Structure formats: structure tokens, C-alpha cells
Amino acid sequence: MSSSANGHSNGGGPQFHPEDIKSYSDDRDTPSQQTLYTTSNGVPMPHPYETQRAGVNGPLLLQDFHLIDLISHFDRERIPERVVHAKGGGAHGVFKCTKPLDDLCMADIFSQAGKECPVTARFSTVGGESGSHDCARDPRGFSVKFRTEEGNWDHVANNTPVFFLRDPAKFPHFIHTQKRDPSTHLTGADDSTMFWDYLSQNPEAIHQVMILMGDRGIPDGWRFMHGYSGHTHKLVNKAGDWVYAQIHLKSKQGTKFITQQDSFNYSPDYAQKDLYTAIEKGDFPRWSVEVQTMTAKEAEELWEKQKINVFDLTHVWPHKQFPLREVGEFVLNENAKNYFAEIEQIAFNPAHLVPGLEPSADPVLQSRLFSYPDAHRHRVGVNYQQLPVNASRTAYKMANFQRDGNMAFYNQGSRPNYLSSIDPIQFRDRTTDLDKVHGQFISSAVTFLSTIRPEDFNAPRALWEKVFDDKAKERFIGNVSGHMATCKHDEIIKRQIAIFREVSDDIATRLEKATGIKGYDGIANLRFNGTHNGMAAKDSLRVANGMSTKVGYSSHDHNGAPIKGTHKAESIPEAGTNGTRVNGDVTNGANGH
Numbered sequence: 001m002s003s004s005a006n007g008h009s010n011g012g013g014p015q016f017h018p019e020d021i022k023s024y025s026d027d028r029d030t031p032s033q034q035t036l037y038t039t040s041n042g043v044p045m046p047h048p049y050e051t052q053r054a055g056v057n058g059p060l061l062l063q064d065f066h067l068i069d070l071i072s073h074f075d076r077e078r079i080p081e082r083v084v085h086a087k088g089g090g091a092h093g094v095f096k097c098t099k100p101l102d103d104l105c106m107a108d109i110f111s112q113a114g115k116e117c118p119v120t121a122r123f124s125t126v127g128g129e130s131g132s133h134d135c136a137r138d139p140r141g142f143s144v145k146f147r148t149e150e151g152n153w154d155h156v157a158n159n160t161p162v163f164f165l166r167d168p169a170k171f172p173h174f175i176h177t178q179k180r181d182p183s184t185h186l187t188g189a190d191d192s193t194m195f196w197d198y199l200s201q202n203p204e205a206i207h208q209v210m211i212l213m214g215d216r217g218i219p220d221g222w223r224f225m226h227g228y229s230g231h232t233h234k235l236v237n238k239a240g241d242w243v244y245a246q247i248h249l250k251s252k253q254g255t256k257f258i259t260q261q262d263s264f265n266y267s268p269d270y271a272q273k274d275l276y277t278a279i280e281k282g283d284f285p286r287w288s289v290e291v292q293t294m295t296a297k298e299a300e301e302l303w304e305k306q307k308i309n310v311f312d313l314t315h316v317w318p319h320k321q322f323p324l325r326e327v328g329e330f331v332l333n334e335n336a337k338n339y340f341a342e343i344e345q346i347a348f349n350p351a352h353l354v355p356g357l358e359p360s361a362d363p364v365l366q367s368r369l370f371s372y373p374d375a376h377r378h379r380v381g382v383n384y385q386q387l388p389v390n391a392s393r394t395a396y397k398m399a400n401f402q403r404d405g406n407m408a409f410y411n412q413g414s415r416p417n418y419l420s421s422i423d424p425i426q427f428r429d430r431t432t433d434l435d436k437v438h439g440q441f442i443s444s445a446v447t448f449l450s451t452i453r454p455e456d457f458n459a460p461r462a463l464w465e466k467v468f469d470d471k472a473k474e475r476f477i478g479n480v481s482g483h484m485a486t487c488k489h490d491e492i493i494k495r496q497i498a499i500f501r502e503v504s505d506d507i508a509t510r511l512e513k514a515t516g517i518k519g520y521d522g523i524a525n526l527r528f529n530g531t532h533n534g535m536a537a538k539d540s541l542r543v544a545n546g547m548s549t550k551v552g553y554s555s556h557d558h559n560g561a562p563i564k565g566t567h568k569a570e571s572i573p574e575a576g577t578n579g580t581r582v583n584g585d586v587t588n589g590a591n592g593h
Contacts (some may be wrong), residue, residue, distance in 0.1 A: 003109040024388040039069050067574075073108035079344075081130040081381045084175055085141040089122025089222070089272035089278055090343045093332035095119045095289070101327050103166040104243055104293060106431060107356035109148040110327055119330050120145045120389065121477055123222035124236055124273065126158075127178030127188075134271035135263040137217040137479065138178075139163075139208070139470040142227035142249060143348040147393045155247060156372065159219060160212070161228040162459075163313045164205040166560075167450050169365030171529065192486045195456055200495035202530035203443045203452045204314045205522060206503060213479045215472055218263050220256035221274035221283040231365035232310045234295065234358040240433045243293040244310055244360060246317055248324060252286035260479050284286065290324040292317050296567035302312055306456035309561035311362045316459055346389045347376040355431045358438070362449075363560065381406045439568070447554040449544060451532040452523070462501045477507070493517045496575045498526060504537075514583055 038044050045066055052064035060067065086126070095117050109117055124141035125132060140159040140377055164174055177194040180187055199205050211217070219225035227249030232241040236242045242560045244581035252451045258266065267273065278285060293319065310314050337341035337565055351369040352357070359365055376384045382389055382405035394396065416423050438533045468476060497519025501508035510518055520526060524537040529545040536542040543553070 016309055018126075026339065028341075039066055040073065041069075043219075049512055054265070072115055079106055079208045082124075082379065083375065084126050084300055086130045086133045087128045087134070088122050088343070089139065090120060090122035090338075090346070091275060091276060091332040091336065092118065092120050092334040092342070093330055093351075094283070095144075095328055095330035097328040098200065098288075098411070099328070101235070101291070101325075102237070104237055104245075106238045106354040107148070107153070107354050108150050108439060109146060109153070110356070117146055117148045119147065119332075119392065120342070120346060121330075121332055122343060122348070123275070128173065134221075134391040135218055135258055135262075135266045135268075137212060137483075138258065139212065140219060140222065140225060142222075142225070143248070144227075145346065145348060145352075145390075148354055148396060150354045151394060152352050152390075152392045153251075153354045153357060154348040154350060155227075155229065155248065156348045156350040156368070157227040157229050157247070159225040159227055160216065161210060161230060161316050162207045163230055163364070164199075164208045166204055166313045166364060167448075167531075168364045169368070171364070172355075173530075174202075177233070180580050188483075188486075192483050193488045193492065196484060196487045196492045197489070200492050200499065203499045203502070203526045203528065204450060204531060206457065206458055207316075207460045207463075207500055210463045210476075210503070213483070214463070214468065215257040215259075216255075217479065218258040218260065219257040219403045220258050221271040222251050222425050223275060223278060224251055224254065224256035226250050227287065231362045231368075232360040233353075233365075234360055236356050236358055236432055236437055236438060238431070240436050242358070242437050243295055245294075246292040246322075248290045248292070250290055250324075252288060252329070254549050259475060260482065260504065275332075277591055279335050284331050286328045286331045289327045291327055292319070292322040292324055294322055296562070298322075299562045300564045300566060302559065303561040304564055306361070307453070307561075309559060311360060311560055311562065312450075313362065313364045314456065316590060341387075345384075345387050347380055347384050347387075349373045349376065358432070361562075376391045382409050386410050446556070448555040448560060449532060449558065451527070451534040451555045453559060454502075454533040457502045463508060463527070464504050473510075477514055481511060484511075484515055490517050493527060494519045498523050543574075 005483070016217060036044055037048060044474055048070075049069050051061065054061060062068070090297070095109070097110055097113055097115040101107075102112070109115055121142075121144045122141070125136050125138045127138050128136050142157045142159050144157075144313045146155065156550055164337060165171060169453050177198040178188065181194060184191060199209060216225075229247040233245050233247065234242045235245045265490040275285070280538070294310065302308045302310065302317075302321075306318075308317070309311060310317070339392060348367075349372045350365065351373060353359070359369060382385070384390075386407070386409050399415065401419070402415050403411060415425070464473070484496075489577040494513060497511050497517065498510050498517075498521065500511060502523050512518055523533060523535055525541065526535070527533060527544075527546070532544045533542050546555075
């Protein structure tokens with residue numbers, strides 16, 4: 001007999017040849033005219049609209065696999081939209097190193113001028129749903145996947161240098177206030193109560209509020225805005241020395257904004273259309289990649305002398321003290337051929353760092369290192385990195401001991417799924433001394449919640465007094481008061497005006513006139529449910545949410561900043577303010593803006 005039991009061949013007939021499976025690029029680039037209509041299992045069908053029925057006027061037949069195959073897949077076409085950054089778009093392009101950073105960073109992509117790698121960028125609003133308006137007043141997500149020769153580096157940024165919070169546990173609460181009301185199901189456009197209630201209880205958000213309600217709150221599409229890491233990272237060189245760094249993506253097109261009034265004249269998909277059309281016409285947008293750097297000693301001194309905390313996502317680094325250094329630039333020159341496969345399924349993860357790039361102790365960054373890949377495994381699947389748009393493109397052949405799970409396409413053949421001595425894989429020598437880069441934090445566990453302090457109002461005040469001109473100030477007051485008009489509780493507005501008064505009495509006075517509501521005289525006599533009030537006039541108002549100070553007071557004098565003696569040793573002394581960090585013109589800005 002030529003067949004074994006159950007009809008399975010054990011002879012020399014046709015075998016399974018994985019190389020015959022169509023590749024992603026082949027599928028992506030094949031024109032319709034060269035394809036044949038089939039079911040999902042590859043069986044040709046004469047017409048997509050035909051069904052099988054029990055007689056001409058009878059019910060459908062369950063045996064009609066073509067129809068069942070079609071409808072059941074259609075029912076499952078949607079994956080969960082992103083909880084944040086749901087509405088967005090993007091494109092592909094190329095990064096090129098223009099001015100090497102090898103003195104400070106060992107990353108291969110920054111090692112020599114002319115070094116290139118492919119990139120994919122995705123832009124988005126933050127709070128809106130997948131079908132929301134591109135011209136909403138909202139921060140913009142700005143993420144870039146750099147497919148380097150050492151693996152993927154995901155730069156997960158926003159178009160603002162700060163954010164609304166610095167305590168990671170606040171993030172779900174804050175995002176809930178940006179979504180629909182759980183009872184009325186209304187957004188902030190019709191009911192802004194939740195929005196201002198959160199902000200009026202968490203004053204550290206004021207810096208981002210100033211930016212959001214200013215002209216940058218509605219950028220003119222995605223091409224005319226900058227991107228900022230916000231979080232502090234570390235750059236590590238081949239000697240094992242390191243510096244703190246902020247990474248900026250500066251638009252070569254300049255920046256433009258849309259006013260609140262004009263925003264109603266734009267289509268819901270304006271930003272997507274603008275980017276796609278520009279690339280189709282050959283008007284390729286470009287951004288320079290630039291870094292600010294700071295030594296460990298400078299970070300400690302920055303807190304001691306100026307009360308700027310490099311681990312605080314609501315603070316910025318002054319550009320005059322820490323000028324930008326150009327590293328390279330990227331261009332977006334190719335639109336996605338399939339939006340779902342190349343943009344909706346792309347997954348960015350701030351923990352995706354290549355040798356030479358490391359996270360800092362910024363607590364919100366530390367939280368995101370877990371949250372982002374956790375969301376991807378839920379939304380896309382545990383093997384999301386096997387999707388072509390997420391896969392790395394290295395010259396070496398990847399191997400690890402991750403196996404199976406839903407949709408495991410590349411499952412590493414018959415290679416052992418454990419560290420085998422019989423069939424071993426290769427390893428690269430360690431290049432980063434993590435003990436040196438991250439080893440300075442030795443302490444007992446503490447409970448921590450940040451405290452609002454006078455320095456939290458310095459940068460917002462600089463925005464108002466040194467950056468906003470008279471027309472910008474008028475637009476700001478109109479934007480804030482207009483948004484407050486749908487807040488249902490005057491008490492919330494009174495508290496928020498008090499917070500604005502700590503920035504500038506001019507802002508508070510103008511808002512009182514615009515809203516008809518008299519705000520409180522600053523925050524000295526207020527207690528906040530979200531943060532400790534370090535400016536409180538009485539101890540009874542100092543502790544957040546009425547917590548007892550008898551056990552585990554979670555406020556700390558330095559607010560989580562690196563104080564003198566935090567670091568065991570200096571990082572790279574010669575990379576100081578007047579050192580090798582600067583290779584271009586100083587970019588000045590009011591207090592970092």
C-alpha cells in the first residue's frame with residue numbers, strides 16, 4: 001500500500017515547502033489584474049455575490065462555505081481601537097544620520113554621517129475615537145519606528161514637550177475624563193465638566209493646559225508640527241559613559257496652527273488627506289532629529305538651583321542652557337498601500353530601545369514601558385511583532401525562546417524552545433554596562449505622590465509673558481472660556497481660575513471677565529484630591545484627598561528629582577554645557593519653549 005492509516009502519505013509525493021508561501025511584499029505589490037478570486041482557503045469561485053439556496057425562493061444552505069467564509073470574516077474585521085491615539089495616520093520613509101553622535105551614544109544608526117534606515121511614522125490625536133475630527137483641540141501623538149541594523153527603535157512622542165501628569169497612576173483617570181461621560185455618553189465638546197474637574201484638582205497639568213489652549217492646540221495637519229520625547233532618556237557611549245537626553249523632532253516645514261473658529265471649516269480627515277496628498281505630489285515632509293543632553297551633575301544642579309526636575313514630564317529643559325544638537329533627519333516619501341496592515345496594525349513601544357539608548361527613572365516613562373506592549377498584545381495579539389510592519393529588518397537571523405500563541409507565523413522551526421546545549425544559538429557580547437548606567441538607585445521602598453510647588457508655574461508663566469503675543473493671548477482666553485462654557489459646576493471653574501492666577505493674575509482676571517465667574521485668590525486655601533499642595537497656607541490643606549499624615553506621608557521634599565548625591569559618579573563630564581554636546585547653533589526658547 002502507498003498510504004498509511006487514515007490516508008496520510010508516507011511516500012515521496014509532494015511535500016510542504018514553506019518557500020512557496022506568498023510573501024507579504026508579493027501580496028502587497030501584486031496588481032488586481034494578476035489575481036484570481038478565491039475563498040480564504042484558495043479555492044477559485046466564479047462570482048462573489050452568488051449564494052446557495054434550497055430552491056429559488058428557499059432558505060440559504062449552511063453548506064455554502066463561500067457565503068459563511070465571507071460573512072464570518074466580515075464580522076471579525078475590526079480589532080479593538082487604541083484606547084488612546086485611536087484616530088491617526090502615517091507614512092513610510094528614510095532616516096539619515098547627518099552629524100554623528102558617537103561621542104555620546106553607541107547606537108549604530110548615529111555612528112557615521114550618511115547612515116540610513118527605513119522608518120514608519122504615525123501621527124494621531126490623543127483622546128478622540130477612531131472616527132473623531134483631525135482638527136480637535138488635543139495633543140498629537142508623533143511616533144516613529146526606526147528599523148535599524150541593531151533592531152527596532154520606537155520613538156514614541158507627542159507634539160508637545162510636556163504632558164498633563166507626572167504620576168503614572170493618574171493616566172487612566174485622566175484619559176477617562178477625555179472620553180465620553182459614562183451616563184450621558186457625551187464628549188467634552190458638549191459637556192466639559194469631567195475635563196475641568198480633573199484639571200482643577202491636579203494643578204501640575206497647567207503647563208500642558210497652557211500649550212493645549214494656545215495656538216499649538218490645533219496644529220495645521222501633521223506636517224507642520226514638531227515632536228518631543230517629553231521623557232528624559234539616557235545616551236550611552238562605547239566607553240560605558242552616559243548622559244541624560246531629550247529627543248526632539250523638528251519640522252523642516254516650520255509650524256502652523258488652525259484657530260478654534262477656523263477649525264470648523266476643515267474636513268474630519270483633514271490631516272490624513274493633507275499628508276497623503278503631499279506625498280503623492282512629491283512634496284515629502286521632513287523632520288530633523290535633535291537632542292538636548294545633560295550630565296548627571298548638571299541634572300542634580302538643575303534641581304538644586306532652578307527646581308527643574310529631569311524626571312518630571314511637566315517640566316522642560318531650558319534651551320539656552322541645554323541647546324539642541326542635530327543628529328540627523330528623516331523624510332516621509334511613501335504612502336501606505338494598505339492602511340490597516342501598515343498603519344492600524346503598527347505598534348510602537350517606548351521599551352523598544354537599541355544599544356546606546358536607555359530609559360531614565362522618569363516614573364511615567366517607566367509605566368509606559370509596560371503599558372504599551374501590554375496594550376498591543378491585547379489589541380493586536382501576542383505575536384504582533386511578527387506582522388511585517390512591526391518586524392525588525394536586521395542582517396542577522398533573529399532567535400529567541402518565545403513560541404506559539406495566536407497567529408504564530410514565524411515559530412522558529414524545529415529549533416529548541418529552551419536554552420539548549422545540544423543545539424545552541426549564538427549570543428552577542430554585552431555592550432552596555434547596566435550596573436554603571438542604572439546602578440545608582442539603592443533605597444527602601446517609598447510611597448510617592450507628587451506635590452504642587454511654586455516652580456511648577458515658572459514655565460507656564462514664561463509662555464504667557466514671553467511667548468504669547470497680544471493676539472495669541474486673546475485667542476487663549478477665548479479658547480479656555482469657550483470650552484468652560486459647557487462645564488456644569490461653577491466651583492470647578494473657580495478652582496481652575498485660581499490655578500491660572502498662580503501663573504498670572506492677568507490670565508485669571510481676563511477669564512473672570514470672559515466667564516462671569518469670580519475665581520479663588522490662588523491655591524493657598526485649596527486642597528486637591530489629586531496632588532499634595534505644597535503651597536497651602538495650612539497643614540490641613542496640604543495633604544491630597546484628606547489623607548492622614550500619621551502613616552506613610554507620600555510627599556517628599558525633592559518631588560522625585562535627582563538631588564545632590566543621587567548619582568554615584570559623574571556621567572560624562574566633558575559633555576557639559578560647554579562641552580562636546582553642541583555642534584550647531586544654539587536654539588533659544590523661553591524657558592525651553
